[in-house]
Amino acid sequence: MVDPALPASTGPSCPEAPIVRAFDADAVAEAAALIRGGDIVAVPTETVYGLAADAGNADAVARIYAAKGRPSFNPLIVHVADLAAAEALAVIDTDARDLAERFWPGPLTLVLPLRPDAPIARLATAGLDTVAIRVPAHRAMQALLAAADRPLAAPSANRSNGISPTRAAHVVASLGSHVPFVIDDGACEAGLESTIVRGRQVLRPGPIATDALFPDGSATRAGGEATAQPVAPGQLATHYAPAKPLRLHAVTAADEECLIGFGAVAGDINLSPSGNVVEAAARLFDALHAADAGAKASIAVAPIPDSGIGEAINDRLARAATR
Ligand code: AMP
Ligand code: MG
Numbered sequence: 001m002v003d004p005a006l007p008a009s010t011g012p013s014c015p016e017a018p019i020v021r022a023f024d025a026d027a028v029a030e031a032a033a034l035i036r037g038g039d040i041v042a043v044p045t046e047t048v049y050g051l052a053a054d055a056g057n058a059d060a061v062a063r064i065y066a067a068k069g070r071p072s073f074n075p076l077i078v079h080v081a082d083l084a085a086a087e088a089l090a091v092i093d094t095d096a097r098d099l100a101e102r103f104w105p106g107p108l109t110l111v112l113p114l115r116p117d118a119p120i121a122r123l124a125t126a127g128l129d130t131v132a133i134r135v136p137a138h139r140a141m142q143a144l145l146a147a148a149d150r151p152l153a154a155p156s157a158n159r160s161n162g163i164s165p166t167r168a169a170h171v172v173a174s175l176g177s178h179v180p181f182v183i184d185d186g187a188c189e190a191g192l193e194s195t196i197v198r199g200r201q202v203l204r205p206g207p208i209a210t211d212a213l214f215p216d217g218s219a220t221r222a223g224g225e226a227t228a229q230p231v232a233p234g235q236l237a238t239h240y241a242p243a244k245p246l247r248l249h250a251v252t253a254a255d256e257e258c259l260i261g262f263g264a265v266a267g268d269i270n271l272s273p274s275g276n277v278v279e280a281a282a283r284l285f286d287a288l289h290a291a292d293a294g295a296k297a298s299i300a301v302a303p304i305p306d307s308g309i310g311e312a313i314n315d316r317l318a319r320a321a322t323r
Pocket of ligand 1: 074075076077111125128130131132154155156193196203204
């Protein structure tokens with residue numbers, strides 16, 4: 001479905017500086033209305049300010065990446081109101097439940113198997129079959145989750161490579177007109193991104209120490225050896241790529257190829273008939289999964305312009321083509 005309200009191919013950009021509102025019920029209601037309409041909103045959490053969007057709306061999630069100007073797609077953390085809401089999205093085993101009960105709400109993110117029917121856009125998990133979930137403790141993010149009544153994908157509210165924002169003024173300085181609305185509730189308490197855990201591995205150290213998570217010393221390294229040493233972030237975050245061979249810059253396809261089109265290159269699946277790269281980003285992982293599951297032996301992809309979020313699309317495609 002083409003959304004006529006989709007931003008231009010260079011990413012969302014509002015004509016003026018963002019509206020900044022002090023946290024109160026009206027500000028939350030206004031932010032929730034924007035979220036429900038598929039827009040993005042900056043909101044404080046106890047870690048840093050987050051750039052939130054409806055995690056079930058691929059176009060809205062694409063707006064997050066476009067606003068951040070990230071040259072690649074990272075899976076995003078999905079924020080939910082409580083453990084029950086997390087359970088609707090992911091499979092929570094005994095170990096994960098124990099951590100959730102001890103540290104939620106709080107600055108702990110759990111990487112969990114995604115339920116196949118979970119209402120989460122593939123772009124939010126960058127096509128992975130796992131999802132990073134957190135229940136935030138901050139009153140503003142909690143209020144927004146309640147008012148929007150849906151899971152919210154939210155990375156830090158800064159341009160790519162910028163410093164994580166711990167005040168509303170940092171968000172405005174970094175994102176400027178790329179975000180329409182900011183809820184201001186003062187400085188963030190932790191000022192540090194959440195601790196990320198998968199199984200008994202600490203994928204990213206954060207406000208909650210490994211010793212506190214696993215007081216019995218049962219934290220493991222990638223290979224499974226016992227260690228209290230966290231592994232570097234990103235080191236373990238695998239990225240989705242289709243199992244089939246993938247050919248880039250294709251204008252026509254061979255018989256055995258499923259062609260993922262863009263713009264005038266129609267293809268079997270088209271990422272954006274109108275040539276909008278934000279729309280293409282929203283559809284990218286759905287298209288890759290569909291092509292991977294289809295009858296054709298390999299995949300070809302039409303040329304995608306490198307402008308704006310197109311750079312992140314091409315980064316992902318290049319990795320998928322060369323692995
Ligand atoms: P941030 O940009 O601070 O929200 O960072 C999100 C972090 O969570 C990144 O380091 C991601 O690699 C990591 N992450 C999110 N989802 C997953 C996942 N499904 N598996 C592994 N790591 C993840
Ligand atoms: Mg960040």
